[in-house]
Amino acid sequence: MELQETDSAGIRIHSETAKKLNFACHQNAFALLRDLRIENNDPEKKFDNLLVTLSSNPGFVKPKSWRLDELSPEEVISVKDRDIELNGDFLFNLTDSLRGTLTVVVRQAGTTIAEKTESVELLAYNEWGGAGYMPELLAAFSMPNDPVVDRVLRDASLILRKAGKPDEIDGYKSGSRQRVWQMASAIYTAICNLELSYALPPASFERDGQKIRLPSQILENRIATCLDSSLLFASVFEQAGLNPVIALPQGHAVVGVWLQPEELTIIVIDEAETLRKRVQLNELLLIETTYVTSSSPPSFSKAIAAAADAVSPDKDDSFDSAIDIRRARSHRITPLGGKGDLAFGQTEEKPESRTEAILEEAPVLPDFDDGVEESGLPETPFGRLERWQRKLLDLSARNPLLNYRATKTGLDLICPEPGLLEDLLAGGSRISLHSAPRLAAKGQDEALHRQRTGKRSRKNMPARRFIRNKF
Numbered sequence: 001m002e003l004q005e006t007d008s009a010g011i012r013i014h015s016e017t018a019k020k021l022n023f024a025c026h027q028n029a030f031a032l033l034r035d036l037r038i039e040n041n042d043p044e045k046k047f048d049n050l051l052v053t054l055s056s057n058p059g060f061v062k063p064k065s066w067r068l069d070e071l072s073p074e075e076v077i078s079v080k081d082r083d084i085e086l087n088g089d090f091l092f093n094l095t096d097s098l099r100g101t102l103t104v105v106v107r108q109a110g111t112t113i114a115e116k117t118e119s120v121e122l123l124a125y126n127e128w129g130g131a132g133y134m135p136e137l138l139a140a141f142s143m144p145n146d147p148v149v150d151r152v153l154r155d156a157s158l159i160l161r162k163a164g165k166p167d168e169i170d171g172y173k174s175g176s177r178q179r180v181w182q183m184a185s186a187i188y189t190a191i192c193n194l195e196l197s198y199a200l201p202p203a204s205f206e207r208d209g210q211k212i213r214l215p216s217q218i219l220e221n222r223i224a225t226c227l228d229s230s231l232l233f234a235s236v237f238e239q240a241g242l243n244p245v246i247a248l249p250q251g252h253a254v255v256g257v258w259l260q261p262e263e264l265t266i267i268v269i270d271e272a273e274t275l276r277k278r279v280q281l282n283e284l285l286l287i288e289t290t291y292v293t294s295s296s297p298p299s300f301s302k303a304i305a306a307a308a309d310a311v312s313p314d315k316d317d318s319f320d321s322a323i324d325i326r327r328a329r330s331h332r333i334t335p336l337g338g339k340g341d342l343a344f345g346q347t348e349e350k351p352e353s354r355t356e357a358i359l360e361e362a363p364v365l366p367d368f369d370d371g372v373e374e375s376g377l378p379e380t381p382f383g384r385l386e387r388w389q390r391k392l393l394d395l396s397a398r399n400p401l402l403n404y405r406a407t408k409t410g411l412d413l414i415c416p417e418p419g420l421l422e423d424l425l426a427g428g429s430r431i432s433l434h435s436a437p438r439l440a441a442k443g444q445d446e447a448l449h450r451q452r453t454g455k456r457s458r459k460n461m462p463a464r465r466f467i468r469n470k471f
Contacts, residue, residue, distance in 0.1 A: 010042030011050075011071075011106050011114035020133045020209070021060060022123035023094070024140035026086040028333045032061065036079040038106060038114075040071045047071040051107045052079070060087050060100050060122055097123050123209070126217075126336070128227075130209030131248060131321045135268045138246055139328030141212050141231050143335045144239035148215035152236045155190035156183070163359040171241020177259040177282060177365040180242065184257050184285060185300040185360050187236050191229075191292045192357035194219065198293035201225040206248040206320045214336075229289035230255040234325055243326040247275060247286060247311060250318035254307040256286045260368040264324035267331060272311040272319040279308060282365055286311065300360045 016035035024030070033054070040047055050068040054061070062085040068077055100122045106114040123129055128138055143149070153169050161167035165182060172180065196218065202210045205227060213221070213228040215235055224232065227246075233255040234244035243263055245256035249272070256275065262283055264274070278284035286307035291298050298306075311319060413433075415421050424431060 010040055010045055011047065012039040012041050013037075013104050013106065013114050013116045014039060014076075015104055015116065015118075017102060017118065017120065018133070019119075020121045020123055020129035021086065021091065021100075022127055022129060022134075022137075023088065023091040023125045024128075024137045024336060025134070026088040026091050027336065028137060028140060030134065030137065031082070032084045032086065032102075032120075033082040036082060036104070037076050038068060038071065038079070039076040040073060043073050046073055047108060047113075049108065050113075053105050053107070054084065055103050055105075056120075057101050057103070058090065058098075058122075060090050060120070061085065061102070062087060091122070092125055094122060094124050097121060097127060124211060126214055127211045128209045130205065130207050131268075132207045133209070135321050135323060136328055136331070136333060138231075138323050139267070139325050139333045140336050141214070142234040142238055142244065142246075142325050143214060143231075144235050145335065145337075146215040146235060148219045148232075149235050149239045151219075152187065152190050152194075152232075153240060155193065156186040156236075156240075159186045159189050159359050165359070169240045172261045172368070173241075175368050177367065178362045180257070180259045181285065181362040181365060182359075183240060183242070184237070184287070185362065187233070187240065188287065188292065188300045188303065189357045189359050191232065191236070191289075192297040194292070195222060196229065196293045197223045198290055199223045199225045199228070201227060201251075201253075204251070206251065206253065224293065225253075226290050227253040229292060233257075233287065233289050238325060243324070245275070245284070245322055245324050247272075247307075247322040248320040249310045249315060250320060252310055253289075254286050254310055255289050256284050256307075256322070258284055259365065263326045263330075264322070265327075266324075267327045267333075268321050268323055270319070270321050272316050272322075273313075275311055275322055276308075276313070297357050301363075 014035065014037040015033070018025070018030065018032050018034070021030075021032065025032070036052075038050070038052060047068075048070050050071060052066045052068065054064045056063075064084055066079055066081065071077060100120045101117050102120050103115065103117045105112055121129075126141075128134070128141060131138075157167045157169055160182070163186075165186075166179075169183060174180070202208070205225075210225070210227065212231060213224055215232050218224045218228055218232055230246055230253040234246055237244040237255070237257045243258040243261065245258070245264070247254050247256055260283060262278075269275075275284060275286065279286060285304055287300075288303045288306035288310065291303040291306065411433075413421075421431075
C-alpha cells in the first residue's frame with residue numbers, strides 16, 4: 001500500500017491503493033482504493049463539472065466514475081464512495097501473478113487535465129500476498145470444505161477407535177482440554193500417515209507471500225511447505241470444530257489449536273509473547289507441522305515442543321505475526337471457494353512405504369475454564385473491588401512487568417538461583433555485579449552448545465559466586 005500523488009494544470013490527485021490483489025480480496029471485500037482526494041492547488045482558478053474516472057489494465061476492476069460540480073481555488077475534495085468492484089471472474093481464473101495498472105483520470109469537457117497511473121501486482125487464485133500486505137486474508141486459505149479434509153478426519157476417527165478412545169470428532173463438546181489434545185494428536189497422526197515430503201518455501205514468504213498448495217493439491221503431489229502443511233492442519237481443525245491459529249516466525253510457519261473454545265482478541269497479533277502465555281496456561285497448542293514430512297515422524301509431543309521453541313523469547317525480535325482463524329471468520333473472512341474438488345481430480349491411494357504413526361496418549365490437562373474463580377468472589381465491597389482490580393490489570397504483552405524485553409538500557413543478569421537473589425535483596429545484602437567471563441580466541445558458540453547439549457552455556461554457570469554475593 002502506498003500513498004501517491006500527481007498534478008497537472010493546477011489539479012493534484014492524491015490516492016492510496018492496495019499494491020497486491022487476489023481472488024480472496026474479491027471474496028472478502030478487501031479495499032482496493034483506501035483514499036482518493038482531488039486538490040485544486042491553483043490559488044485563483046476554479047474548476048467546474050469535473051469527471052473523475054478509474055480504470056484498469058487488464059480489466060481486474062470494473063470502471064468507476066465520480067462527478068465534481070465545482071472545485072474552488074486551493075480546495076481539496078475527498079471522494080467518499082470508494083467501493084470499487086473487482087472482477088471476480090478474472091481473479092478466479094488467474095493461474096500466475098502478473099503486473100496490472102490502475103489509472104485515475106480527471107477530465108473537464110472531455111479534456112484530460114490530470115492523470116495518474118500506478119502498478120498493482122495481481123496474484124494467482126491460490127497465492128497469498130504476505131503479512132506485509134494482507135495478513136488477515138491468510139485465513140481464506142484455511143479450507144475446511146476441501147474433500148481431502150474429510151478423508152483426514154475419517155482417518156483420525158479410525159486412529160482414535162483403534163487406540164480404544166471415543167472416535168467422535170466433536171470439537172469442544174467434551175468440555176475437556178485433554179480430549180481436545182487427543183483429537184489434535186489423532187489428526188497429527190492421520191496427516192503423518194499421508195506420507196508427505198517437504199518443500200522449501202520462498203525466501204521471506206511470511207512477509208511477501210507465496211503460492212499455497214490447497215489440501216487436494218497436497219494429497220495429489222504429496223509435497224508441502226511449512227505454510228502449506230500448517231494451513232492443511234488449520235483446515236482440518238476448523239472442520240473438526242476446533243479453533244486454529246497460524247503463527248509466522250521469521251522464515252517459518254506453525255499451526256496452533258485452542259484447547260478450549262477461545263480466540264485472540266483481534267485477527268492479527270505481532271507479539272509472540274501472547275501465544276507463549278496461552279501455551280503456558282495450557283490453553284493453546286502450537287504444532288511443528290513439518291514433522292509430518294519426515295520419513296519417521298516424531299511424536300506429537302515433540303512436534304509441540306519444537307513449535308514452542310520457534311516462538312521462544314530469544315526470537316521475539318524476528319517474530320512476524322499470528323492469525324486467528326475463528327476471529328477472522330467472525331469478521332466475515334471466508335474460505336476460498338470453487339476449485340478445491342475440481343482442480344486436481346481424483347487421487348490414488350499410495351502403497352504403504354514407511355512405518356505407520358500411532359496415537360500418543362494425552363497428558364493430564366484441566367477441563368475448560370468456567371469463570372468459577374472470579375464468580376466465586378463474595379458479593380461484598382471487598383469482593384467487588386477485587387473483581388474491578390482484576391479487570392483493570394493489563395495481562396497482555398503490552399505490560400512490561402509481564403513481558404520484559406532486553407534493550408540497551410537494561411541489564412541482563414545471569415542468575416541460576418533467582419530465589420536466592422531475591423532473598424539477598426530483601427534482606428538488604430550488598431550485591432557486587434561482575435561481567436560474564438569470556439573465552440579467549442573465537443569464544444564459545446552459544447547456538448552450537450545449545451544444539452549439542454540442550455542447555456545454554458551461560459545460564460549453567462556455577463552458583464558458587466552467590467556465596468560471595470557476586471553476580
